[in-house]
Amino acid sequence: MSAQLDPVVLNDWFVVSAAHTLLPGEPLLTQLLGVAIAVWREADDSLHAARHGADEVCGKYKVCERYGYIWVSLGKPVRDIYSLPEFTQPGRRFVDCGSFGVKASGLRIIENFLDMGHFPFVHTDILGKEPHTEVKDYKVETDAETQELWATECRFWQPRAAASATDGLDVEYTYRVMQPFTSALYKTCPTRADERDVIGLYVQPVSEEECKVALWMLLFDDMHTDGELIAFQQTIFGQDKPILESQLPKLIPLDPRSEIPTRADASSIAYRRWLREIGLQYGVQKAA
Ligand SMILES: [Fe+2]
Numbered sequence: 653m654s655a656q657l658d659p660v661v662l663n664d665w666f667v668v669s670a671a672h673t674l675l676p677g678e679p680l681l682t683q684l685l686g687v688a689i690a691v692w693r694e695a696d697d698s699l700h701a702a703r704h705g706a707d708e709v710c711g712k713y714k715v716c717e718r719y720g721y722i723w724v725s726l727g728k729p730v731r732d733i734y735s736l737p738e739f740t741q742p743g744r745r746f747v748d749c750g751s752f753g754v755k756a757s758g759l760r761i762i763e764n765f766l767d768m769g770h771f772p773f774v775h776t777d778i779l780g781k782e783p784h785t786e787v788k789d790y791k792v793e794t795d796a797e798t799q800e801l802w803a804t805e806c807r808f809w810q811p812r813a814a815a816s817a818t819d820g821l822d823v824e825y826t827y828r829v830m831q832p833f834t835s836a837l838y839k840t841c842p843t844r845a846d847e848r849d850v851i852g853l854y855v856q857p858v859s860e861e862e863c864k865v866a867l868w869m870l871l872f873d874d875m876h877t878d879g880e881l882i883a884f885q886q887t888i889f890g891q892d893k894p895i896l897e898s899q900l901p902k903l904i905p906l907d908p909r910s911e912i913p914t915r916a917d918a919s920s921i922a923y924r925r926w927l928r929e930i931g932l933q934y935g936v937q938k939a940a
Contacts, residue, residue, distance in 0.1 A: 658933040661685055662727035664831055667854035667866055669722040670748045674699075680722075683858045685934065687726060691715060720746055721854060721866065734800070734830040738850050738870045747878055749867035749885040756896040757935040758833045758855035758863035759904040759927065764896055765835050765853055766827050766919035768808050774891050777811050784809040792922040794929075801829035801926045803919050814849060815884040816873045817842040824848075827919060832932050833857060844872045851885070860935045861902045865889070903937040 668691055669680050679692035681704055688704040701715040701724045714725040718733045738744055754761060764770070768787050771780030790806040806825035813823045826838040826848070836852035850870040857863050867885050906928050927936070 657685055660930055660932045661934040663730050665723045665725045665729055665733050666856050667721040668724050668856055671717050671720050671722055674722050684724060685726060685857055686859050691722060691724060720748060743872055744870045745873060747869040747881050749869060749882045751864050751866045752889055753864050754893055754896055755862050757861055757903055758857040759935045760896055760899055761855050761863060761865055762835050763920050763923055764892055766923055767917050768806060769917050771808060774895060775888055779810050781811045792918055803827040814842050815876045815881050832927060841872050847872055857935060901937055903935055905937040
């Protein structure tokens, strides 16, 4: 029940669908934060969300369309959806790479997304390759105005950084965590030296231990079809999925004494500290 939900997630926005797939007359029945919901578009294009199976329409939720997706909040959102100016930048292609169901905490998905250390071992010959295993030092800070977490000046050598890459590249990354379950990265664009490709994740926590992950990109790439670009990202995520589903404990431990990471990764430590600071409880391992 939403009344018992952690207020941090109750009053936040979550993506539940790509906007182009929500058509009038075809309501989406899904689950968000353990709550069964229906989301639908009327013929006049207006959007609606409510508890699914409720006898009366007393559980209507806030819903909006932004950046190519449908967003729902089960509570009273304390702030607007984050800023993404690249979405309307001329020449960029927005690519909806589909949605994956993952039997893991959504927080594990974001933590893994931020981790460069696994590239050579999990995404071998694509995002990394031995002996190029070093994660060089980078900066991590919280933006004082937006409270977003940023990791900047990240660099990693990659054999095939993007579908448009023709050779190995020393790739620069910036990571951004806009919400506990929302992250994006900005990385060297192989075809435009003055621009960065943007790749992001919207995680819909179905429950504390299960989620749906929507993958998207905003790219400069005139050579590849949507299908080719989507296949590239799906290959990457398909390599992450079984590892994410096997991670234990299922809920993320935030007490720094409760887990000694096997890979002491700066972004993982910063992400967990940031989650502690905002007081997140949902998807977090409870103290014994
Ligand atoms: Fe990965």
